[in-house]
Amino acid sequence: MLRRLLLLHVPRRHFSSSFSSALPLSSPTFAVFGANTGVGKTLVSAGLAASLLRSHGASPSGVLYLKPLQTGFPADSDAEFLFRMVPSLLRASHAAHLAASLDILSASPSVEILPPLPEEAAFSYDGEGEVVRKQLSCRTLYAWREAVSPHLAAEREGMVVEDAHVRSRLAACLVEGENLGKGDGEGEVWKLVETAGGVASPGPSGTLQCDLYRAFRLPTILVGDGRLGGISSTLSAYETLLLRGYDVSAVILEDRGLSNDKFLLSYLRNRVPVLVLPPIPEDPSDDLTDWFCESSSVFGLLKDALQSFHSTRIQRLISMQRKSKDLLWWPFTQHNLVHVDSVTVIDSRCGESFSAYKVKDNKMTMTPQFDACASWWTQGPDSNLQIELARDMGYAAARYGHVMFPENAHEPALRCAELLLGGVGKDWASRVHYSDNGSTAIEIALKMAFRKFSLDHGILVDSGKSITNERNIQLKVLALEGSYHGDTLGAMEAQAPSAYTSFLQHPWYSGRGLFLNPPTVFIRNETCTLSLPPWIQHGHLSPGDKCFPSLAEVFCKTRDSSSAADLYSTYISQQLSKYSLSSNREHIAALIIEPVIQGAGGMHMIDPLFQRVLVQECRNRKIPVIFDEVFTGFWRLGVESTSELLGCLPDIACYAKLMTGGIVPLAATITTEAVFEAFKSDSKTQTLHHEDLGPFYSCEVPAAHLLPWHLQPHPKKKPCAWDASELSKTSMFFLSLILLLLDSNLELNWIITRSSRRSMLTALLHGHSYTAHAMGCSAAVKAIQWFRDPSKNSNLDFDQMKLNEMWDGTLVNQLSSLPNVKRVVSLGTLCAIELKAEGSDAGYASLCARSLIQLLHEEDDIYARPLGNVIYLMCGPCTAKDICTEQLSKVYRRISSFNPVH
Ligand SMILES: Cc1ncc(COP(=O)(O)O)c(C=O)c1O
Numbered sequence: 001m002l003r004r005l006l007l008l009h010v011p012r013r014h015f016s017s018s019f020s021s022a023l024p025l026s027s028p029t030f031a032v033f034g035a036n037t038g039v040g041k042t043l044v045s046a047g048l049a050a051s052l053l054r055s056h057g058a059s060p061s062g063v064l065y066l067k068p069l070q071t072g073f074p075a076d077s078d079a080e081f082l083f084r085m086v087p088s089l090l091r092a093s094h095a096a097h098l099a100a101s102l103d104i105l106s107a108s109p110s111v112e113i114l115p116p117l118p119e120e121a122a123f124s125y126d127g128e129g130e131v132v133r134k135q136l137s138c139r140t141l142y143a144w145r146e147a148v149s150p151h152l153a154a155e156r157e158g159m160v161v162e163d164a165h166v167r168s169r170l171a172a173c174l175v176e177g178e179n180l181g182k183g184d185g186e187g188e189v190w191k192l193v194e195t196a197g198g199v200a201s202p203g204p205s206g207t208l209q210c211d212l213y214r215a216f217r218l219p220t221i222l223v224g225d226g227r228l229g230g231i232s233s234t235l236s237a238y239e240t241l242l243l244r245g246y247d248v249s250a251v252i253l254e255d256r257g258l259s260n261d262k263f264l265l266s267y268l269r270n271r272v273p274v275l276v277l278p279p280i281p282e283d284p285s286d287d288l289t290d291w292f293c294e295s296s297s298v299f300g301l302l303k304d305a306l307q308s309f310h311s312t313r314i315q316r317l318i319s320m321q322r323k324s325k326d327l328l329w330w331p332f333t334q335h336n337l338v339h340v341d342s343v344t345v346i347d348s349r350c351g352e353s354f355s356a357y358k359v360k361d362n363k364m365t366m367t368p369q370f371d372a373c374a375s376w377w378t379q380g381p382d383s384n385l386q387i388e389l390a391r392d393m394g395y396a397a398a399r400y401g402h403v404m405f406p407e408n409a410h411e412p413a414l415r416c417a418e419l420l421l422g423g424v425g426k427d428w429a430s431r432v433h434y435s436d437n438g439s440t441a442i443e444i445a446l447k448m449a450f451r452k453f454s455l456d457h458g459i460l461v462d463s464g465k466s467i468t469n470e471r472n473i474q475l476k477v478l479a480l481e482g483s484y485h486g487d488t489l490g491a492m493e494a495q496a497p498s499a500y501t502s503f504l505q506h507p508w509y510s511g512r513g514l515f516l517n518p519p520t521v522f523i524r525n526e527t528c529t530l531s532l533p534p535w536i537q538h539g540h541l542s543p544g545d546k547c548f549p550s551l552a553e554v555f556c557k558t559r560d561s562s563s564a565a566d567l568y569s570t571y572i573s574q575q576l577s578k579y580s581l582s583s584n585r586e587h588i589a590a591l592i593i594e595p596v597i598q599g600a601g602g603m604h605m606i607d608p609l610f611q612r613v614l615v616q617e618c619r620n621r622k623i624p625v626i627f628d629e630v631f632t633g634f635w636r637l638g639v640e641s642t643s644e645l646l647g648c649l650p651d652i653a654c655y656a657k658l659m660t661g662g663i664v665p666l667a668a669t670i671t672t673e674a675v676f677e678a679f680k681s682d683s684k685t686q687t688l689h690h691e692d693l694g695p696f697y698s699c700e701v702p703a704a705h706l707l708p709w710h711l712q713p714h715p716k717k718k719p720c721a722w723d724a725s726e727l728s729k730t731s732m733f734f735l736s737l738i739l740l741l742l743d744s745n746l747e748l749n750w751i752i753t754r755s756s757r758r759s760m761l762t763a764l765l766h767g768h769s770y771t772a773h774a775m776g777c778s779a780a781v782k783a784i785q786w787f788r789d790p791s792k793n794s795n796l797d798f799d800q801m802k803l804n805e806m807w808d809g810t811l812v813n814q815l816s817s818l819p820n821v822k823r824v825v826s827l828g829t830l831c832a833i834e835l836k837a838e839g840s841d842a843g844y845a846s847l848c849a850r851s852l853i854q855l856l857h858e859e860d861d862i863y864a865r866p867l868g869n870v871i872y873l874m875c876g877p878c879t880a881k882d883i884c885t886e887q888l889s890k891v892y893r894r895i896s897s898f899n900p901v902h
Pocket residue numbers: 377437438439440442484485486487594599600628629630631632656657
């Protein structure tokens with residue numbers, strides 16, 4: 001009986017690009033794409049299938065031919081063509097038995113005459129030796145009556161099939177096909193997936209077929225075009241496939257007397273075998289038997305080329321775990337704890353998932369894994385955006401390669417700057433400084449803030465044409481405990497001591513800042529709860545100030561007049577005053593915060609009221625405010641910029657990661673005009689009256705160098721009795737020597753400084769090799785626009801310009817009530833869960849989440865990496881909510897039955 005799964009027309013939606021099945025790898029599987037329609041894909045499939053089944057011995061034991069989309073059905077049925085043709089081509093020289101089958105899974109209601117399916121046939125071939133058994137299965141997945149493009153047929157015949165359905169059915173067939181003929185022998189089962197029309201012909205939903213099947217990334221046979229114009233169409237198809245990350249294993253085309261194959265082979269620089277078939281008879285009454293006979297040696301070559309491609313691929317995949325363990329130095333990894341089998345070999349990425357090579361129960365598979373860390377928080381693309389970005393990268397590379405930036409302009413850099421200033425910098429920022437990663441964006445921001453502070457506070461006095469600089473002044477930051485701003489040495493100075501800054505990690509670390517312990521917010525037992533640091537007495541806040549029915553109340557601006565706001569303000573003022581009293585050399589010259597969520601510090605949500613008050617206190621003192629939005633920016637927390645959540649603006653903000661959608665690195669430090677002004681000058685240099693302060697007694701300098709030295713009161717000691725700076729150079733020299741000989745303790749009261757007048761460059765001297773590289777800027781332009789566009793991003797609430805809730809609220813609440821869960825933070829694309837851990841097992845070094853992560857990895861196909869005892873799921877701004885729910889449900893199930901094994 002024909003199985004008919006008639007699907008109703010449903011409006012097009014954004015669906016996951018992935019499928020949940022692990023695709024078997026042990027047997028070769030190839031996609032057959034055509035440079036165009038009518039180039040002979042089905043003949044190639046048939047010739048190859050016959051060549052495979054004709055092979056001596058038990059392997060391959062079968063060929064599974066899949067035609068996912070068939071139009072013109074039943075008059076045209078490629079599966080039926082193979083079903084009839086291939087057995088007739090098997091004039092085997094050895095004894096063989098072939099069982100062939102033909103079936104179709106769904107046909108549109110317009111297909112009036114349905115053939116009696118499934119059909120089965122058996123064939124025996126005489127020959128020498130023991131009889132070998134082979135199987136041929138020919139299957140159509142979806143069929144339409146009209147011989148037009150699938151998208152048109154689907155629309156006209158009322159059977160539009162969603163991409164996800166096509167993919168999951170195809171995946172199921174590929175998995176099932178692995179068992180074809182099993183029982184008859186253990187030979188390989190080759191699988192051929194023949195696409196419809198050309199590489200870029202649309203599928204039933206309108207998605208191009210090269211995109212529709214991209215998640216599988218099957219190695220590809222490209223059937224080229226031997227006709228006039230065929231070089232162009234074949235190369236266009238080839239490049240279309242390459243731009244989508246396919247590997248073309250062979251090109252095969254008909255000989256039309258134009259030697260297209262020779263040109264193609266030379267153009268492709270012999271990287272891909274190019275095979276040529278004899279001219280295909282044009283007479284429709286020709287049964288093609290002779291042509292297949294004539295072509296059999298070419299199909300033999302094709303089979304060998306594919307076999308070799310497959311073996312090389314598998315060998316490479318098998319060797320990668322060992323090789324990477326031997327050659328690579330992974331960041332944030334204790335290599336001795338990584339077993340070679342646990343190395344994840346990533347074959348490709350498609351949207352939110354990557355395909356990983358896995359061996360399970362001795363079977364090799366390519367398994368889709370949900371990338372729960374969004375590849376270190378960079379990823380935003382769904383599969384559609386990924387393709388767009390890949391195309392834009394190719395275009396930008398081809399157009400610009402790389403071009404240097406100072407005093408130059410190119411379209412992507414300008415366009416990106418406009419988007420940044422009109423978006424995350426709207427109403428406050430007017431300048432964009434590019435760099436290439438988050439840490440450098442931070443270092444640039446610090447340099448900017450320090451200059452601005454120095455000018456505002458008279459540390460750099462711009463008196464006419466001269467500037468006075470006091471080098472003994474130390475500029476520090478105000479920051480929060482648990483903060484993280486990157487791994488470069490300067491960025492690390494701006495963070496509080498942590499696991500990352502210990503002596504073993506960073507012996508230079510001194511922590512140049514005043515670090516405050518902030519109140520945090522989390523969900524526990526379905527309630528948003530404020531967690532207070534020790535400096536706040538619990539009794540000082542009413543229950544209404546500590547528990548909130550929802551996150552919306554936590555962000556509410558009415559809290560500005562609460563007693564919590566007063567407490568915060570008093571505390572911050574006291575800390576700042578205490579600090580400035582303790583030293584007159586050290587100044588808090590910048591506030592730097594990760595707005596709302598501290599990522600690397602453990603996914604802690606800081607009370608937004610506390611950060612708002614902090615910003616205000618710094619504003620009152622003319623301390624520049626830096627928002628480190630490297631992690632939180634560009635919709636990570638459900639809004640484009642976290643300023644919108646905090647309800648206050650910075651002077652400087654840093655962006656990276658999601659800004660480019662995560663396809664290439666690029667960073668931007670954006671600022672107000674006032675900060676920019678601090679670096680402006682009418683000449684390249686300014687004259688600096690420069691005073692290097694140095695301890696008097698330790699000056700081991702030649703006399704010639706001492707000459708310009710003079711005596712000054714020590715800034716922190718007794719005031720000066722007389723001004724020595726007016727002494728002549730010679731008297732100064734002798735005075736220096738006398739003081740040196742007399743009493744080195746004099747340095748308690750006096751220090752000798754060397755005075756010089758020299759020119760100082762005022763421009764910001766900070767640039768990286770790839771500053772404002774065109775590919776990065778182009779990617780940022782695409783990603784920024786895409787995330788903001790409701791026609792591309794179905795999660796966007798356009799009126800409020802924020803993302804709808806991504807993580808199911810009920811599930812989040814249930815998670816927060818589990819006995820082994822300490823807290824949950826769910827905001828925008830992030831859902832973090834801290835497991836309860838005792839004593840030393842808490843924090844970054846915790847191993848408590850390890851076994852849970854392993855289970856998620858192995859059993860649930862979720863690739864996660866813990867932050868100590870915190871596990872988290874992260875999706876992209878465009879990820880469909882059903883994907884999030886599916887992943888969160890898995891995590892919920894796993895945690896609720898989890899008993900940590902330490
Ligand atoms: C808040 C924050 N700032 C800065 C950085 C550093 O960015 P990058 O890794 O691109 O140097 C990170 C990286 O995770 C981050 O989370």
